[in-house]
Amino acid sequence: MSRRPIAxxxxxxxxxxxAAVVINYVSGADERAMAGMSPTSVFVVSEPVPEGTPSEDxxxxxxxxxxxxxxxxxxxxQDLDEVxxxxxxxxxxxxxxxxxxxxxxxxxEAEAFQVPEGFHQVSVQLPANRVIGGHLVAGDxxxxxxxxxxxxxxxxxxxxxxxxxxxxxxxxxxxxxxxxQEASSSLMVTFxxxxxxxxxxVNAAEFRGIWLSxxxxxxxxxxxxxVDREDLLP
Numbered sequence: 001m002s003r004r005p006i007a008x009x010x011x012x013x014x015x016x017x018x019a020a021v022v023i024n025y026v027s028g029a030d031e032r033a034m035a036g037m038s039p040t041s042v043f044v045v046s047e048p049v050p051e052g053t054p055s056e057d058x059x060x061x062x063x064x065x066x067x068x069x070x071x072x073x074x075x076x077x078q079d080l081d082e083v084x085x086x087x088x089x090x091x092x093x094x095x096x097x098x099x100x101x102x103x104x105x106x107x108x109e110a111e112a113f114q115v116p117e118g119f120h121q122v123s124v125q126l127p128a129n130r131v132i133g134g135h136l137v138a139g140d141x142x143x144x145x146x147x148x149x150x151x152x153x154x155x156x157x158x159x160x161x162x163x164x165x166x167x168x169x170x171x172x173x174x175x176x177x178x179x180x181q182e183a184s185s186s187l188m189v190t191f192x193x194x195x196x197x198x199x200x201x202v203n204a205a206e207f208r209g210i211w212l213s214x215x216x217x218x219x220x221x222x223x224x225x226x227v228d229r230e231d232l233l234p
Contacts, residue, residue, distance in 0.1 A: 038068065038069040039066040039067065039068060039069070040067060040069050040072050041066055042064070042065055042067055042072055042073075042098070043064060043076070043077055044062065044063050044095065044096070044098070045061060045092045045093060045097075045098060046061060046062060047060070047094055048061075048091060048092065048093055048094055049091060049092035050088075050091055051088055051089065051090050052087050052088060053087060054085075054086075055083040055085070055086050055087070055103060056080075056084070058080065061092070062098065073099060074182055075099045075181055075184070076097050077098045077100050083100060083103040086104055086105055087103065087104065087106050088102055089102055089103060089104045089165050089166075090102055090166065090188060099184060100169070100181050101166050101167065101168070101169055101181055101182075101184050102165070102166065113138070113139045113162075115162060115192045116192060118194075118195075119192045119193060119194060120192070120193055120194070120195060120198040121162055121163075121191065122191050122198050122202060123189065123191075124188075124190075124191070124201065124205045126186065126187055126210060127185065127186050127187075128166075128183045128184065128185055128187060130210065130211045130212060131164075131167070131183075131187050131189060131212050132212060132213070132214055134166070134167050134182065134184070135167065136164050136187070136189065136212070136214075137161070137164055137167065138161055138162055138163050138164055139160075140161045141158040141159060141160055141161070141214075141215055141216065141217065142158075142159050142161060142191075142212045142213060142214060142215055143156065143157055143158070143159070143212065143214075143219075144156040144201065144204075144210060144211075145210065145211040145212070146200070146204040146208050146210060147208060147209040147211065148207075150229060151226050151228045152226070152227045153224070153225070153226045153227070154213075154224045155200060156193070156197055156200065156201070157215060157219075157221045158215050158216075158217065158219070159192070160191065160192040161190070161191060161192075162190045162191065162192050163188075163189070163190040164187060164188070164189055165187060165188040166187040166188060167183050167184075168180060168183040169181045
């Protein structure tokens, strides 16, 4: 028997074996990579959730996913019992992790203050570091700073906040201790403003930067000015 056919058969066998090794290695690469990153199970929104959805109705909107520990968003819900009896305070989008800060008891959604007649309610999304670190609740009044590349000014005073989504919350643990749930990285804040102030607020949200300060009713409003770069380094 010629050696050439035998060599060909041996080569085919070796090639098939090598291919199997490569396939097995590649197929296990994702598992090995995930294992090296300490995977954690989290609830992920699989379908958009309407605002005001009770927590007991969420099952059909959620999936459980394995993600690296570094990718877990702080304040995630580990068990739906943590938010039992609560409702979503904002519409949840597919792909986001389920956060406790997105829930509140139904009665807390009701307004505990009077919105002035004829005022507009305008919502603005802001990063937490521009919203007093996320420690803001409906009923607070705020100063609204408007800033661009060169100038900053405390433009609106004592603006009523009518709703906050994603802010820090205080929850009571099973043993009766209060625990602070940190705010989301961004918050949706709704203000009650007059028509002229609504124009200012919308323009600032669209083309400039907005920062908030807690401004109680007795806070003085004088001695403010437009600050530019020259004021910073006199």
